[in-house]
Amino acid sequence: MIEVCNLWKQYGDQVVLERLNLRVKEGEFCSMVGASGCGKSTFLRLLLGQERATRGEILFDGEALPAEPDAHRGVVFQRYSVFDHLSVLRNVMLGLELPRARFTGRLFGARRRAAREEAAAMLERVGLGAALNKYPQQLSGGMQQRLAIAQALMMKPRVLLLDEPFGALDPGIRKDMHALLSDLWRESKLTIFMVTHDLKEGFTLGNRVLVFDKVRIDPQAPGAYGARITYDIPLDRPRASASAIHVAQAAVQGASRIELLSD
Ligand SMILES: Nc1ncnc2c1ncn2[C@@H]1O[C@H](COP(=O)(O)OP(=O)(O)OP(=O)(O)O)[C@@H](O)[C@H]1O
Known part of the structure; x- marks a missing residue:
């Protein structure tokens, strides 16, 4: 129901995201991980309609996403918006x-x-x-x-966008919040995109983990290339194994080119 087609986002000369392609069905829970600054929040803002893509498009039920945030998309940031x-x-x-x-x-x-x-x-x-x-x-x-x-x-909302929603919470409270979010997700058809730096959180809550990473890096021109979704790990199959977590971990730590071990 959400289709991301060849999406690029650039701020001036700096390419932040390049060639993003993604299909997400209604009711999926996508955790998004990746090194700091690789464009995860930017992608969330594009989904929200707060930012415009430089190229490419996002389709919502086959139609271009409205240019402004609307009631279809709810958002929760790490900092409380109350x-x-x-x-x-x-x-x-x-x-x-x-x-x-x-x-x-x-x-x-x-x-x-x-x-x-x-x-x-x-x-x-x-x-x-x-x-x-x-x-x-x-x-x-x-x-x-x-x-x-x-x-x-x-x-x-039909889509809930979460940007490190539990980043500022103590571990015990985080666990309670995880249980709450899981329950809310299971009992609704809500589609969720959640940015997190906590891999365990991403792997526990999501049914899919999207790893954002820069594949190409030019030391002379750090802004020349953007991040892509380098791994799209489905978690509802038993194959989502230790090697998948290893891949995600390497990406979060900023190691760009890693071997996908036994998979
Ligand atoms: N409005 C903006 N104008 C210019 N550059 C921006 C803007 N918003 C984000 N950027 C740049 O885009 C890049 C990606 O930022 P973004 O916040 O999306 O990364 P992130 O993966 O969410 O990072 P973190 O995990 O640290 O929150 C950064 O280099 C940032 O400086």
């Missing part, structure tokens, strides 16, 4: 209020009650049922990230 002056409940309701009450940003009467109930149910779902009236500063990091996920899911 409003500090609004309660947890209002933060989540806002996603419903803004599109439904364009000018005032507030709903009234029965519509407001319905929005409140919907938001409270979502917050319950992510384990924040007891924190509806708190403010973001009163929440732990893990709770804030749950709030950001609830906000994104409230819009019922």
